[in-house]
Amino acid sequence: HNNDRPTNQSVKALDRAHVFHSWSAQGALDPLAFKSGKGCRLWDYDGREYLDFSSQLVNTNIGHQHPKVVAAIKAQAEELTTIAPAHANLARGRAAEKILARAPAGFDKVFFTNAGADAIEHAIRMARAVTGRDKVLSAYRSYHGGTGAAVVATGDFRRIPNEFARGHVHFFNPWRYRSEFHATSDEEECQRALHHLRRVIESEGPGNIAALLLESIPGTAGVLVPPRGYLKGVRALADEFGIVLILDEVMSGFGRSGAWLALEHFDVTPDLITFAKGVNSGYVPAGGVIISERIAHHFDDEMFYGGLTYSGHPLAMAAICATLDTMAEENIVDNAAHIGDTVLTPGLARLQARHEVIGEVRGLGVFHAIELVADRQSRAPLDAAAMGRIKAALLERGLLPFVVANRIHVVPPCVVTAEEAERGLAIIDEVLGAFAG
Numbered sequence: 001h002n003n004d005r006p007t008n009q010s011v012k013a014l015d016r017a018h019v020f021h022s023w024s025a026q027g028a029l030d031p032l033a034f035k036s037g038k039g040c041r042l043w044d045y046d047g048r049e050y051l052d053f054s055s056q057l058v059n060t061n062i063g064h065q066h067p068k069v070v071a072a073i074k075a076q077a078e079e080l081t082t083i084a085p086a087h088a089n090l091a092r093g094r095a096a097e098k099i100l101a102r103a104p105a106g107f108d109k110v111f112f113t114n115a116g117a118d119a120i121e122h123a124i125r126m127a128r129a130v131t132g133r134d135k136v137l138s139a140y141r142s143y144h145g146g147t148g149a150a151v152v153a154t155g156d157f158r159r160i161p162n163e164f165a166r167g168h169v170h171f172f173n174p175w176r177y178r179s180e181f182h183a184t185s186d187e188e189e190c191q192r193a194l195h196h197l198r199r200v201i202e203s204e205g206p207g208n209i210a211a212l213l214l215e216s217i218p219g220t221a222g223v224l225v226p227p228r229g230y231l232k233g234v235r236a237l238a239d240e241f242g243i244v245l246i247l248d249e250v251m252s253g254f255g256r257s258g259a260w261l262a263l264e265h266f267d268v269t270p271d272l273i274t275f276a277k278g279v280n281s282g283y284v285p286a287g288g289v290i291i292s293e294r295i296a297h298h299f300d301d302e303m304f305y306g307g308l309t310y311s312g313h314p315l316a317m318a319a320i321c322a323t324l325d326t327m328a329e330e331n332i333v334d335n336a337a338h339i340g341d342t343v344l345t346p347g348l349a350r351l352q353a354r355h356e357v358i359g360e361v362r363g364l365g366v367f368h369a370i371e372l373v374a375d376r377q378s379r380a381p382l383d384a385a386a387m388g389r390i391k392a393a394l395l396e397r398g399l400l401p402f403v404v405a406n407r408i409h410v411v412p413p414c415v416v417t418a419e420e421a422e423r424g425l426a427i428i429d430e431v432l433g434a435f436a437g
């Protein structure tokens with residue numbers, strides 16, 4: 001029997017033989033193997049425990065294996081595992097209703113997709129259909145997904161080898177620490193970033209622009225909480241020029257920022273909202289577009305040219321219903337806000353005071369980032385080799401981190417306890433201390 005029991009080694013060997021990985025050269029990969037999880041903890045095949053400070057790809061907001069969500073998926077599987085999108089199904093209707101209950105006033109329909117990227121694809125398509133216009137403006141500091149238009153709307157380096165969708169234009173979104181506008185205050189950064197966006201709109205021809213697409217809080221780009229007034233200013237530009245405003249809440253939504261949707265922090269109402277990840281913590285793949293009444297009504301008589309075989313998949317819908325109910329019953333969004341305010345924000349400020357290598361800390365709720373620099377004066381990003389050593393040292397101490405470029409993103413599940421959050425910060429403190437020495 002023992003010979004058949006999977007080990008880290010055997011599971012990794014099978015993976016390396018046959019599984020082709022995302023965003024990677026395949027030759028030098030050495031993946032971690034995971035067998036099971038519970039809340040913020042994960043176990044590998046050799047029984048070693050990890051504290052998950054990544055929420056995987058920042059999606060397991062409700063933690064691993066929440067029993068109520070697992071039970072709901074099982075119950076739906078017993079009743080009906082799949083049904084075409086053209087048919088009405090109770091789980092699908094209820095999931096849409098529960099999502100709309102968390103959206104701002106004035107939204108009344110949900111289009112379901114399989115994930116975040118195809119939510120972006122369909123939101124862009126809706127904006128083009130409604131406006132009869134073509135161009136999509138999005139931020140350089142962004143990630144919107146790996147498919148056709150979504151990857152070209154993306155601002156980061158992954159766009160460049162994939163630029164085969166047309167009509168995309170980029171602009172710089174605000175970030176005072178690495179200001180493109182020589183700003184010395186948040187107000188200046190905000191006002192100059194809005195002026196820059198106005199100039200891009202004017203220069204591209206407002207009559208050609210279908211959509212302005214932005215993450216409410218750019219996530220993968222570094223948890224770049226926008227300055228007060230920026231998103232309201234973007235809303236005003238969209239209104240002035242008749243452009244559809246799409247806010248991407250795929251990463252920031254459903255608890256991550258300590259609010260149901262991150263747009264609540266900024267007092268702004270877009271025309272379309274994209275979501276995925278936290279809506280059901282990825283227990284079954286799902287995403288979608290929350291549609292304002294105005295845009296939904298456009299399609300009362302006009303055909304919508306878009307669709308997916310698994311749009312509104314019953315297992316995913318059952319997982320959404322149970323996730324959103326459980327997040328409300330167990331005050332999970334409040335927990336995310338509370339952990340942010342009482343543990344992560346003050347704890348990260350303490351780390352910054354202790355470690356020269358930290359250039360900036362920022363974030364809200366359980367959505368934070370630590371910006372590591374080679375030199376505080378020049379703000380030069382810490383190099384990849386050093387980041388690799390830091391990541392290895394965190395893993396060695398049982399912390400599964402989310403490391404992007406020169407940053408450690410501090411993104412545990414929204415169910416994280418104060419004790420777990422403190423423990424994760426203590427591990428980071430220890431590793432950065434050893435790094436400096």
Ligand code: PLP
Nearest residue numbers: 115116117143144145248250251
């Ligand atoms: N939009 C945002 C803001 C994201 O963070 C992501 C994924 O990280 C996506 C879209 C793409 O989602 P998916 O990977 O589910 O296609």
